Amino acid sequence: MKLVYVFDAYCGWSHGFSGTLREIVSRHPDLPVEVVSGGLFTGSRRTPIREFGYVQGANADIAEQTGAVFGEAYERLIADGSFVMDSVAAARGVAALRGAAPDRAAQLATAVQDAFYVDGLSLSDPATYRRIAEDAGLDADAVVAAFESPETQAAAEADFRRAAAAGVRGFPTLLAVDGDRVFPLALGRATADEVDRKLAAQRGH
Template sequence: MKLVYVFDAYCGWSYGFAPAMSEIARRHPALPVEVVSGGLFTGARRVPIREFGYVQDSNAKISELTGVRFGAAYQRLIADGSFVMDSGAAARGMAALRTAAADRAVHLAAALQEAFYVDGLSLSDPATYRKIAESAGLDADGVVAALRSPAAQAAAEADFRRSHEIGVDGYPTLLAVDGDRGAVLARGHATADQVDRLLARIG
């Protein structure tokens, strides 16, 4: 059995779930985790953030339920309203980070979201991935080179297909997959304890 964690780096609910996901991975080191990027803001949904008028109310609810904080630099982005979230660029970045350290994908996904939601950094900017790589002790030049490679684009597209094929239509979604069988452990919000109880039932 393995876990399949489908998230979008620009999804506030995925950011809220990141601490629980990190705790789940810590509690179950023998369970492989496949981290898959979703495509929340692609195509026609790549518009200035001001067009998503619900963002601040949603963030308040996320903070209340999960305890995560949204940093001052991110708040300034929201207030300005011109920033465009591009899930394709974020998925390429996640692919580059996975290439550098596949066994740390859960941690790196969380770091990617902190870069945006705390530090207000663009996930389309190679400098963001250089910073994440350096903080994680990875080869920063290698990560930036991977980000710019055709392989990263192919991996991002494969992630979007994978998310669709397993029927994920909302982020985050955590699945337990064993062969052809899959069970939903979390969708939108869950605590590590709640996920553990479901894992115990199916394990």
């Protein structure tokens, strides 16, 4: 059995799920976790954040319901409304980090979200991934080179196709995959205990 985490680095509810994901990973070190970027802000949705008028209100709800932190640097980044969330660039960054340390993909995904939502760093900037890689003890030069490579662009697009093929309609989605069986453990929001109960029920089959 493995877990498949489908998220978008620019999705506030995915940021809210980070604590649950980290807890699940620590409770189940035996379970491999694959991370797939879903592609929330692509194509015509790559517009300045002011076009999404609900962002601050939604973030307040997320913080209240999940305990997630939205940092002052993030608030400054989006304050004038001109920042553009580009899920393609973010997916390339996730793919570059994932390629450097596949067994740590879940932790690196949450680090990417912290870089944006806590530290106010753009996920389109190679320097962001250099910093995340350095903090994680990875080869930062290799990660930045991968971020800018055509192979990583292809990996990001493959992620979007995989998420769509899996029928994922919202982020975050945590799936358990056991052979041909796929079952959802969390859609949008869940505690680690709630995920564990579903996981235990499936493992009992």
